[in-house]
Amino acid sequence: MKKSKLMWLLGMILIFGIFLVACGKEESTDTSGETKNTENTDGTEETTSNKLDDEQILNLVERAEIPSMDSVLADDAVSFNALNNVAEGLFRLNEENVAIPAMAESEPEVSEDGLTYTFKLRDAKWSDGTPVTAKDFVFAWQRAVDPDTGSTYGPYMMSGTIKNATEISTGSMDKAELGIEAKDDKTLIVTLERPVPYFASLMAFGTFYPQKEEYVTAQGTNYATNSESLLSNGPFILTNWDGNGLSWTMEKNPEYWDAETVKLDTINIDVVKEAATSVNLYNNGEKDRVVLTGEYAMQYADNEEVEQVLKPTVYYLKFNQERNGNKTPLSNVKLRKALAMSFNKQDMVDVVLANGSIPADFLVPTAFAYDENKKDFREVNGDMLPFNAEEAAKLWEEGMKEEGLTELKLDYISGDTDLAKNMDAYLQAQMETNLKGLKLNLKNVPFNVKLDLDAAQDYDIQSTGWAPDFQDPVTFVDLFQSESSQNNMSYNNEKFDALLDQAKGELALDPAARWQVLAEAEKMIVEEDAAIANMYQTGSMSLQKPYVHGIIAHPFTGDYSYKWAYISGK
Known part of the structure; x- marks a missing residue:
């Protein structure tokens, strides 16, 4: 890209530096350089209720296979991208990239010294219809920090933050001593080692998602190795994923607590590593959005569908x-x-x-x-x-x-x-x-x-x-x-x-x-x-069909959310 275009891009960065908005559109980029275009959809439900296409199907390209759908073991951008759409923690980044209560029904009660957080959980369900409880968070967090689990992100994210996480991760203390307690099914108490100014955004991160102990235990080593061995509490359910394949699907989760906000019925995703193939799929109408690099970025720089x-x-x-x-x-x-x-x-x-x-x-x-x-x-x-x-x-x-x-x-x-x-x-x-x-x-x-x-x-x-x-x-x-x-x-x-x-x-x-x-x-x-x-x-530069709206980009957690996405005018 020419330097003039770079300067133009820099001039468009938001003052808060989290994401870019250009003509109402936003995008996100994962650690591979792939991006997800978005549109700010404040008031989407009201303004688009009469404009939605009958067929709410989104067809996308991913740059690599999913390494893991176990939120405790995931440590890469592709996995967290998928998890962000099929799972949910105490908080979630909203359309403005502000961390807001998700599984938590409201902001937590915080002690005067900033070390104790008390969360009340909303009425939410797993995709099998059973309730999400405070015990699900305790189990998942303890599993993440347990050295026997082999999580990379658990010790990294919790040590020095959640009480006793450092000692537990090094094997000198039992995981039951982690600073998290289920007072009852709807009350979760988290104790920190130190005050953490960014704690709310941390609670939106995938490592802190809940897991249902009975289900994980029953699945054993098979847990989260394919879409048939995975529970969801997020906007979508992962389907047609065999654990290694180059394609998978996300279907709307009818049990999601905010299902009425979700417009898409199906998201079809294929792994395509060759730029030429991605562009051909887009031009043939088989994909609704693809990333552009190198010669293709130069070739399509002035295309009206470029973001x-x-x-x-x-x-x-x-x-x-x-x-x-x-x-x-x-x-x-x-x-x-x-x-x-x-x-x-x-x-x-x-x-x-x-x-x-x-x-x-x-x-x-x-x-x-x-x-x-x-x-x-x-x-x-x-x-x-x-x-x-x-x-x-x-x-x-x-x-x-x-x-x-x-x-x-x-x-x-x-x-x-x-x-x-x-x-x-x-x-x-x-x-x-x-x-x-x-x-x-x-x-x-x-x-x-x-x-x-x-x-x-x-x-x-x-x-x-x-x-x-x-x-x-x-x-x-x-x-x-x-x-x-x-x-x-x-x-x-x-x-x-x-x-x-x-x-x-x-x-x-x-x-x-x-x-x-x-x-x-x-x-x-x-x-x-x-x-x-x-x-x-x-x-990043990418091509996105003009009928695709509401994909929200994030600066951290999963790179993008489809919770607010919809198809209109195809």
């Missing part, structure tokens, strides 16, 4: 400092800094992506988090480690000498989509040209395989990304604490850990001081230690 957006999702390279129990050459900070500065981010977003993404010489995205004076967090540190081929070459030479190397071969893992392959080819050309003796061994693998390789730390460089879990800088920065389940690259800095502990603890109720500490931590991870190499903040 554009900038999202608070950042892509970066992870540098693995330890592999198979041994230190890697990437434990050398000079080599990491050289790699981080060796590729031209502006050319990357203009030519390779061409979809409204912007260069990211930072970790916490622009137009995402603001202080009490409405100052963007990005203004504190500005840009860090920008492209500088000359400086990169100098640091690379110094680092190679320190390691006693003249040539360095590194395994680089990434996804298997067309976009990922184009991006990787660009990075390989840039890095190998600017860094003498570097050879990248590109491995484009399916999403599930990449997750497994990450968990096993079986890589040297990994292309990945992160979408926020709630609206606060810490959702990005604390990914790299030494004990974080998302680290998986052996980055360990005691000073960095201490800064994050301060932000989460003693400074939790001191916004200004906390802001500065988080900025210092960001500067350390990106610039001083170069533990990662930031690439771009996600933008």
Whole structure:
């Protein structure tokens, strides 16, 4: 995309930085770069009651298979996208991306010290007609933090937040001691370790969804492995999913407490990884919405059905400092800094992506988090480690000498989509040209395989990304604490850990001081230690049929909701 279009896009970002509204439309982007267009549908039920088409069927494309429909085990964007539409927690993000009561019937009662939350549950049912109770939340949360379960997000999201979660996740305390209690079927009491300013948005996240103990126990290891072994308490029910396939369906859930709001009857989703195939399906009328990248973004840039957006999702390279129990050459900070500065981010977003993404010489995205004076967090540190081929070459030479190397071969893992392959080819050309003796061994693998390789730390460089879990800088920065389940690259800095502990603890109720500490931590991870190499903040272009309305995009939790979507004028 041309720079003029990038500047136009930046000018359209909302002041709160959560999502973009252009001519009443919104979009969302997951960590693969795929987007979901939306339309602000305030008052939809009143204004569209006479305009709805008889056939309420939406046909979409997804970029990868669903790795897991177990909300406790899910740890990727594709899974959370699906879960957001078939499940629901105490809170849900609404059409304005404000966290509002969902399974909770109202705002909770909060103790004076900000540590105890008492929720009253509404009358809601599972898809089998049985009631959703407070015990369902207790069971799910305890299961998520239990080390025997193997959840990555449970310990990550709850440790240091929910009382005793840290001790439970490390096996030093029983899960029954978690700070959550079902006083009765309709009363849930949650006790925190510390005050959490963003707690309401946290309660909309998938890891905190309920699960029915009797059902999960009866299913055993088969639970949530296919659509026949899954219960729903959200707007839709997942159908026609075998656990591995390239297609699935969502059907309206008649037991959902707010079913009258849901207009769509059926959503058909197919996994399509080739951009050309997606565009052909759209042009043939088989799909109602597809993402555009590279040459297709350029080709359709002026099409009247194109939507554009900038999202608070950042892509970066992870540098693995330890592999198979041994230190890697990437434990050398000079080599990491050289790699981080060796590729031209502006050319990357203009030519390779061409979809409204912007260069990211930072970790916490622009137009995402603001202080009490409405100052963007990005203004504190500005840009860090920008492209500088000359400086990169100098640091690379110094680092190679320190390691006693003249040539360095590194395994680089990434996804298997067309976009990922184009991006990787660009990075390989840039890095190998600017860094003498570097050879990248590109491995484009399916999403599930990449997750497994990450968990096993079986890589040297990994292309990945992160979408926020709630609206606060810490959702990005604390990914790299030494004990974080998302680290998986052996980055360990005691000073960095201490800064994050301060932000989460003693400074939790001191916004200004906390802001500065988080900025210092960001500067350390990106610039001083170069533990990662930031690439771009996600933008997207997509084609959406004009008869599709009301898909709501979210900056965190699932990337989009279909609860308010409808077909009109097809």
